[in-house]
Ligand SMILES: O=C(O)C(=O)[C@H](O)CO
């Protein structure tokens with residue numbers, strides 16, 4: 001049976017951030033994920049987790065000026081110091097929140113400097129820096145391919161590219177975050193690819209396509225996918241990273257079907 005994690009950067013948007021924890025627990029979620037906890041004092045996040053009996057499943061390393069349009073800094077040559085500071089900040093929060101997975105958002109290709117080889121070298125070096133530090137803390141480091149329709153210019157958009165990065169980094173502590181929604185848009189063949197890469201996938205996320213709404217609103221057969229995850233013995237979390245069409249709680253009928 002899948003373990004569902006509520007992505008609080010997408011779900012319960014009508015509530016203040018820390019109030020989303022209780023709402024997720026009330027709806028039956030056991031785990032949480034979100035872009036990052038950095039705007040909140042650590043103690044308040046821990047209290048909200050503990051008060052609601054929730055597991056902190058995953059969050060991202062600091063990813064630059066998100067509101068200003070940045071989508072990660074890990075491939076950007078002039079941001080290496082900031083990336084390293086972000087590793088320290090993420091480790092600090094992860095220790096307190098007992099979080100075992102941290103995701104790196106790779107970044108957008110800068111419009112004025114599209115030297116892809118340089119960007120790739122910077123990303124690989126940054127991941128080589130982060131992976132052993134995460135390993136020492138018992139934390140898995142992840143990278144996530146993201147679709148180019150929603151994020152034009154994103155540096156890492158396919159599993160082939162993610163595999164190449166894994167190979168170049170050469171760490172056994174670097175994994176893929178496999179988001180079915182992004183992968184449906186970029187490449188399809190969702191479960192064949194999952195099965196082939198399963199050993200290197202440490203987190204999955206879902207949303208339907210088109211629209212990035214609840215499972216059952218589009219073309220992706222999540223009944224099949226979730227039963228295949230069980231059959232293949234995937235014992236990780238399934239992040240619910242979608243935009244609820246009608247309201248988060250009202251739209252959770254799909255999840256109850258798979259919990260029975
Ligand atoms: O966009 C996604 O799919 C992610 O998982 C990142 O965390 C950014 O939201």
Ligand SMILES: [Mg+2]
Nearest residue numbers: 144179205241
């Ligand atoms: Mg995702």
